[in-house]
Amino acid sequence: MYYVKNERNGKEIHDPKLNLAIEYYLLNEVKLDESILLFYINNNSIIIGRNQNTYEEVNTTYVEENNIDVVRRFSGGGAVYHDMGVLCFCFITEDDGNSFRDFKRFTSPVIDALHQMGVNGAELKGRNDLVINDKKFSGNAMYSKNGRMTAHGTLMFDSEIDAVVKALKPKKHKLESKGIKSIRSRVTNIKPFLEHSYQCMNAKTFRDQLLLYLYDTDSKENVKEYVLTDKDWEKIDAFAAEYTDNWDWNYGKSPEFDMERSDRLSVGTVEVKMNVRKGNIDVIRIYGDFFGLGEIEDVEDELTNIPYTKEAITNALNKIDINKYFGSVDLSELVDLIY
Structure with missing residues (x-):
């Protein structure tokens, strides 16, 4: 496995727009003979899921x-x-x-490393959360394209939890589904659970220690690296300009909708917004925190310009592999949400 440092001219990158661009550049264009590991630490930021409605997930005033x-x-x-x-x-x-969706495969090495540092209660729980004593310290996601995939996650080592609470706007039914009253009640940092000998670490030294555990070595000199070149950076900058540093990509224009439906389904939160004109679905947008392959626009296209009836919606969804786009969802629950 190759390790890639997110450094440019010897300086570590903390800009989330660039760090995400590095990640997807490596996924899309750098094909090595082994898998790739990338670590990064971002400045204060909110990273939105591919299918989420930014305005409804973020406290824009606080941000x-x-x-x-x-x-x-x-x-x-x-x-x-x-x-x-x-x-x-x-x-x-x-x-x-x-x-894809096998979070255990990619999180197990991280959990094992945490166990070696004294965090014995660390475990994977639910579909994609790592927890300590039922409190979440890591969320994970995946993306697949052209026969390659990335599995990535966050590790709350010593984060400002009050800022997490103020910056995000979780949906009420999402909190209720987990039997909790607030974000603060279900998140924790890793640092308080580490053995005493590790308490002096910050996120960067924690990263360095985790790297040694993942590579089963006592020295970073034994870690195989791929070093980003000037040509790599040209493409990373271009990728950031088109996507991660682009307002239309991060926020996007959202028209006014006549009808809104939102619920917590078996695959996560799914939200549907649509305009119905003369009995037909004129415009439809689907948001959520579900994990899918492919682009959700494919599903929206199938549902556009069809009668707003249960039969027509069912027939349209039967034309596509809904499990590909949403995960293991029942057709009936998806139809009931839309109709």
Whole structure:
């Protein structure tokens, strides 16, 4: 496995727009003979899931007043808060057809490393959360394209939890589904659970220690690296300009909708907004924190310009593989949400 440092001219990058651009550049264009590991630590930012409605996930007033970047990633899942106390990890590998949504495969090495540092209660719980004593310290997501995939996540090492609470706007039914009353009640940092000998670490030294555990070595000199070149950076900059540093990508224009439906389904939160004109679906947008392959626009296209009837919606969804786009969802629950 190759390790890639997110450094430019010897200086570590903390700009989330560039760090996400590095990640997707490695996924799309850098094909090595082994998988790739990337770590990065971002300045204060909110990273939005591919299919989420930015305005409804983010406390825009707080974000603007505190100069917090908002960047949309390419994978599904929910919004997460990043700061200098959060370590982000990313595994990039070939998609073998069986690994997508297999979060255990990619999080187990991280959990094992945490166990070695004394965090014995760390475990994978639910579809994609890492927890300590049922409190979440890591959210994970995946994205697959052209036979390659990235599995990435956050590790809340020593994050400002109050900022997390203020910056995000979780949906009420999402909180209720987990039997909790607030974000603060279900998140925690890793640092308090580490053995005493590790308490002096910050997120960067924690990253360095985690790197040694993942590579089973006592020295970083034994870690195989791929070093980003000037040509790599040209493409990374171009990618950032088109996507991660582009307002239309991160926020996007959202028309006014006549009808809105939102619920917590078996695959996560799914939200549908649409305009119905003369009995037909004129415009429809689908948002959510579900994990899917392909572009959700394919589903929206099938549902556009059809009668707003249960039969027509069912027939349209039967034309596509809904499990590809949403995960293992029942057709009936999806139809009931839309209709």
